[in-house]
Amino acid sequence: MLLRMSSLFVRTLREAPADAELPGHQALVRSGYIRRAGSGLFSWLPLGYRVLRNVERIVREEMDRIAQEVHFPALLPKEPYEATGRWEEYGDNLFRLVDRRGNDHLLGPTHEELFTLAVKDLYSSYKDLPLSLYQIQTKYRDEARPRAGLLRGREFLMKDSYSFDLDDDGLEASYQAHRDAYIATFDRLGLEYVIVSAMSGAMGGSRSEEFLCPTPVGEDTFVRSPGGYAANAEAVVTVVPDAAPIDEAPPAHVEDTPDTPTIETLVAVANDRFPREDRPWVAADTLKNVVLMLTHPDGTRTPLIIGLPGDRDVDLKRLEAHLAPAEVAPFTDADFAAHPTLVKGYIGPQVLGADSASGIRYLVDPRIVAGTRWVTGANEPGRHVFDLTCGRDFTPDGTIEAAEIRAGDPAPDGSGPLELARGIEIGHIFQLGRKYADALGLQVQDEQGKLVTVTMGSYGIGVSRAVAAIAETTVDELGLCWPAGIAPADVHLVLAGKADDIVAGAERLAAELVEAGCTVLFDDRLKERPGVKFKDAELIGVPHIVVVGKGLAEGTVEIKDRASGQRDDVGVDDAVTEIVRRVGAAR
């Protein structure tokens, strides 16, 4: 394959458009790989489309080992999504449209419904399972705020697959097969990744892991421990301290603490009027009770109070992940008026809990275990209670992971402090269970002739996003820098000069490389000066840059490694062999 720069549909830009923020995105636009077509919409130009297809090819090759490829419509009828409730649940993120007959349609954000129905359509026996199907399809989400170029567009290319099994063991095997396939895929893509435990989110289901590509420009926060534990921030499990003996705790006592509606003021007053002997009071000694109002999918509202150490804020994402599908809102003044037992700023757990005076459900941070002693509200203005002991003076209804995660928190695997990092979600695998099969009636007969509901898994790889992730993690000050196999070409051959023998030499080398099986991007432009071509070659980021120019007089051409910048002169007669060797080695 030979691509001639003289006729390639590309124009490199010296400056990036103002709407491109991330370095990789800027480089993709500057080098003429993609163009913005609208908010969150991108056109793929020849170089970019070659890269996209390379990524797609690798994904497809690895998926073909474990699943069968199909292709379903991107434009979908409403009915299946109504049956599963997602027509409503997806809300404004769903692209909806109406056909000329007035029927509602949607542009698929993901395809669980269609795959489930397709299997239901054709299969009805346990003998047909297990089954895994996948597609590589354009997906649509009407993002509230598209951003970061290809990383969060409104149209994107995604590989999604779905597994169908008779039982939990089968699902686990299908899940594991996908996990292995993803590892192989991302290894081949040359993408660094971390596999983190995740919440399955609004889709329902149990086990779930994300593949995150670590980079500061990523929008997901995750943690990792020295011992290898890694989790999405939403899914981090708090280390539970040992319970302390209750009888050692001094009795609780209520004290006057005027004007202390916040943790900060409370700590100050406590140190001023009730100093500790061993050390000053700190926010972590206090128990903060946050009042929330939950709205359930059926529209009912119930209050919920969350107790957590006073030095921690509630992490809304974590909280909502654990309360889904209920939605969380702060308590309003009207809500306080309706619950007179709650004294704003001085709420204490003595009146909280399903069986208590208020009857309000009370969940606490897992660190609040039996025997721990707290300074907390006395349920009257200007007064707090000290040495209130969990398990003796109050009993929560349960625990909840709602507190923010901090760097340095102990890791669940006991291997040391957690480190916080950012990453791009490039893959997500999870066990859906029977949510969709139930909703859509996907059942097969088992060996006894009994109908059983199929259990499913769902697995995604963001193909266009993977391109962006590779660009963001490999870009340098000169431009793009693709891994072999992803790059739009194997070799970027630069014709540096206009003399007949140089032109002829470069043309011959290009032809020989193509003959040897290389894809060659040949900068044969006679009107451009060498400096421009060198800059363009570095910007475009093909792994091997070969320069045919003034060295030819001494019988050499230059081979440059884009990533390292290493340059080597090799004899003209050895050039093809050496280049092919390098291309082959890199593959």
Place this chain on the structure above:
RNA sequence: CGGGAUGUGGCGCAGCUUGGUAGCGCACCUGCUUUGGGAGCAGGGGGUCGCCGGUUCGAAUCCGGCCAUCCCGACCA
């Protein structure tokens, strides 16, 4: 959806305060010179200044409304 900002040739920007009929760099076209790190000189093409309305003899500039886009947050692959 809250907060902030911006819309002027393909890209990056100036002009707007103080109204007078649009400019600079890059890119593009022609010619000459140059030719190993985004060349120089000369000439040239391309813009209803986001849209609608208002004020005015006259609006890119002032006023009102709308739209779009980007950034932070909320939300999300």
